[in-house]
Amino acid sequence: MKKDLGVKPFLFPMPVLMIATYNEDGTVDVMNMAWGGICDHDKVALNLEESHKTVANLKARRAFTLSVADVAHVEQADYFGLVSGNNVKDKFERSGLHAVKSKRVDAPIIEEFPLTLECEVNEIQPDGFRVVGRIVNVQADTSVLNAKGMVEVTLLQALVFDQFQGGYYKIGDKVGQAWKSGKPLAK
Amino acid sequence: MKKDLGVKPFLFPMPVLMIATYNEDGTVDVMNMAWGGICDHDKVALNLEESHKTVANLKARRAFTLSVADVAHVEQADYFGLVSGNNVKDKFERSGLHAVKSKRVDAPIIEEFPLTLECEVNEIQPDGFRVVGRIVNVQADTSVLNAKGMVEVTLLQALVFDQFQGGYYKIGDKVGQAWKSGKPLAK
Numbered sequence: 001m002k003k004d005l006g007v008k009p010f011l012f013p014m015p016v017l018m019i020a021t022y023n024e025d026g027t028v029d030v031m032n033m034a035w036g037g038i039c040d041h042d043k044v045a046l047n048l049e050e051s052h053k054t055v056a057n058l059k060a061r062r063a064f065t066l067s068v069a070d071v072a073h074v075e076q077a078d079y080f081g082l083v084s085g086n087n088v089k090d091k092f093e094r095s096g097l098h099a100v101k102s103k104r105v106d107a108p109i110i111e112e113f114p115l116t117l118e119c120e121v122n123e124i125q126p127d128g129f130r131v132v133g134r135i136v137n138v139q140a141d142t143s144v145l146n147a148k149g150m151v152e153v154t155l156l157q158a159l160v161f162d163q164f165q166g167g168y169y170k171i172g173d174k175v176g177q178a179w180k181s182g183k184p185l186a187k
Numbered sequence: 188m189k190k191d192l193g194v195k196p197f198l199f200p201m202p203v204l205m206i207a208t209y210n211e212d213g214t215v216d217v218m219n220m221a222w223g224g225i226c227d228h229d230k231v232a233l234n235l236e237e238s239h240k241t242v243a244n245l246k247a248r249r250a251f252t253l254s255v256a257d258v259a260h261v262e263q264a265d266y267f268g269l270v271s272g273n274n275v276k277d278k279f280e281r282s283g284l285h286a287v288k289s290k291r292v293d294a295p296i297i298e299e300f301p302l303t304l305e306c307e308v309n310e311i312q313p314d315g316f317r318v319v320g321r322i323v324n325v326q327a328d329t330s331v332l333n334a335k336g337m338v339e340v341t342l343l344q345a346l347v348f349d350q351f352q353g354g355y356y357k358i359g360d361k362v363g364q365a366w367k368s369g370k371p372l373a374k
Binding site: 001002003004005006007008009010011012013014015017034035036037038039040041042044045047066068071074075076077078079080081082083094095096109115117129130135136137138139140141142145149150151152153156158159160161162163164165166167168169170171172173174175176177178179180181182183184185186 | 188189190191192193194195196197198199200201202204221222223224225226227228229231232234253255258261262263264265266267268269270281282283296302304316317322323324325326327328329332336337338339340343345346347348349350351352353354355356357358359360361362363364365366367368369370371372373
């Protein structure tokens with residue numbers, strides 16, 4: 001039986017993405033975003049309300065990094081969503097995490113997160129709500145790579161966000177393989 | 188240690204979303220999409236190459252439904268990504284799944300998927316690559332709702348896509364709570 005839930009932003013899974021930018025004084029800002037992700041082979045879309053410190057930083061520096069938050073840093077990832085860089089000047093410092101400047105774009109890489117996309121701002125819509133970034137490079141911690149140098153989901157231990165009830169989850173077992181699981185029906 | 192992986196569309200988690208539309212003859216088409224999702228409180232974005240049958244259907248009917256594929260239907264979900272509606276006329280029929288017409292939009296609801304967004308097309312970019320849909324209603328199977336009528340992730344059993352290696356995964360344990368896990372750092 002089906003039940004109507006009304007107009008809700010309800011999909012699953014949602015990511016736990018960390019947008020890192022530089023403030024005007026060169027300090028680091030990080031925010032937590034679920035509404036965005038891959039939108040092309042070399043692009044990501046961020047959907048952000050204009051009031052975020054991140055939007056001002058994106059306009060000024062035209063660059064950001066986008067990292068996948070992992071289970072080991074759930075406290076920091078959630079904190080980056082709880083507190084605004086507009087109100088807390090030492091927001092990043094208080095997290096206890098560390099940043100280095102990207103060699104490719106004018107944005108910080110948070111060392112503790114296992115996977116980071118280095119991005120240039122490609123387009124900012126007039127209302128600031130949608131920002132498209134061009135991926136210049138993906139950087140992974142070697143601890144999440146398998147023997148072939150590819151990212152292994154079970155090593156990545158990325159957080160998964162539950163938009164229905166605000167839960168953070170880890171990933172479970174593998175249940176299939178793309179372009180293979182459906183082959184019996186494609187005959 | 189960090190390793191550069193180059194320009195890749197690498198984020199995690201990625202969704203396994205089923206876009207359902209009507210063909211010109213009233214038969215059902217379903218495609219599998221990972222590059223898209225929530226982009227506003229009442230909107231979803233689909234990033235699609237123009238060659239898909241879905242894009243022609245979206246332009247003609249200005250409506251679609253977007254469903255979350257679950258573990259029980261991994262074979263069908265993958266099949267919808269393997270085969271094109273441009274080539275296989277009875278694509279949906281072969282899946283063995285069932286559809287009913289949405290009461291709200293001119294698009295089919297696939298009965299077997301546990302969570303479905305009924306959407307009107309709000310905007311199609313000129314190249315057809317980005318389609319924005321307005322969510323008119325969310326419909327959930329009562330089997331995935333808890334006693335309070337809210338979607339429960341552990342009941343939903345949604346598929347999670349691994350863009351790195353093409354794996355399908357199920358969700359694991361809960362590891363935190365948004366706006367709570369980070370509170371110790373926000374003090």
